[in-house]
Amino acid sequence: MKPQPTGSQIFLATLLCLTTLEASAIMAIRPAPAKEHQHDRRAPKIFNLTGHENSQIKFLTPDLQSSDIKSDNGQIALHPTGKDNYHALYASREHNGVQESAIRYVYFNGKPTGRSPSEITFLNKTDFEIIPDPLAREHWHYKAGDEIAFVIRFKNTPLALHPASLATSNASVLESLTDTQGRVVFVLPDDFAKTIPHARANEPGELLIHAKHADHGNRYATWLSSDYQVSPEHWQSTELGAMVVGGGFLFGAFVTGLGFKRRRKKGEK
Template sequence: MSGVAITRLPPLLVALLLVVPEAVAQTGADSRPGAKAAAGGMQHNRRGPKRFMLANAEGAAARMWKPDLTSVALKIEQGSVTLPPTGVDNYHALVVERDWGDSRETLIRYQYMHGKPSGHSTRELTAAEKAAFEIVPSPVPREHQHYRSDQRWAFLLRLNGAAAVGVPVVLETGHGTFVEGVSDGDGMVHLRIPDDFPDPIEGERDRRSAEFTVSAETVANGITYQTALSAEYRLNQAHWQSFGMGFAVMGVGMLAGIVVGRVGAGETGGGRK
């Protein structure tokens, strides 16, 4: 299947990473079961600002979209951009753009922020046209849920508000794995996030996380558009939940066997009277 070569993507579009506080990062460094994970540590100061590292940002502009579809300009300083707390709950969108005239680059990340109820649906934010060419998660994970490895997710490609049909798409993970797809007649593409976390211990909880980027390129009216969606994903829970379910089923089976055995013994005893 044809696809966009990853090497063609500009650095701006492949490096928008949430900065974890140093203490949290050290806590999450040992991601093995029994140690607190970075994902859990990120609960620290949930209503505080969120800082992202941005590579090759010269000439780029950033905006934050709120759940009510108002937006504010953000400063890119020393290779980073910060989402300030807004005091409202739900997803916010960080949009970074750079316009070269004959080419335009866009990077979008949906970040959940905490606060009082926003009174708005996430669908309002994803439906809003935030850039000329954008990749929209369809849907975004619910609150307290996450993208997981070995899960299939849908993404919508939009160009000037309309479905972008037949566009090659690449999903690349922070572990260097990538998968390809092509948007269908509705502008949709379904991609399975690779199950590529190294050395998971089966049957034991593992909360490691990594980044992935979904990117695409298209040309319209002599302008080359490049866009990317960045997000975090975590190890699939099936690596440890399947073992737990196995023990639970085995336990239920043993209990059922004991009950049946006792009932059978009672019936047998009754027959001897």
């Protein structure tokens, strides 16, 4: 029997296809394969940085405190900060004449900082950046079938009619252009080969948004990675829901109709 490629192999192959830069120029932050201890909220979250050579890695907390992070051969361990909400993990480097950057937003539980995630997303972190507009709200996730939007920004200016692409670990590739406000919208493909009918039972997939840019002879490339989950539409039926609502409505109409009859009978007596 011919061995099937794993999800991460497909994902990396998709990345290679996506970029016209050298294969080694890909830069992406992805979660390390899950281990038992990662279910512990106090355990560090482990990520792998593809293209870590000569990179500078930074970590930004929800209250915008920045710190330098060192990787162990591309592996990054993020310890809980005690601050609730999205944190930004990003890396940048110059590679073969291209200014490259990669970013991932990571959620930690903790004490509220009273700061909006829009502060961390719109903060100028690198010259060329992909900004989620918005991020999936706290406790929410990107899901297959969702419309997700990003702003492509260069030196604080949104880039109009700029190409961007989305690749998933389930081998989907989408390409699109930003609008006049620099905003690009993708509909996440429903591309999970196998789904189990329960939200928590399915492993999330990985998505990667990529854009590149040239300015006065300088070249830039950036990647934003995130997870996305199976659409609950696989086990949730809107049609059935509407039918049950209709059933409830008819039952209510029947009950109130009977009520009127009873009153009339009482009145007649």
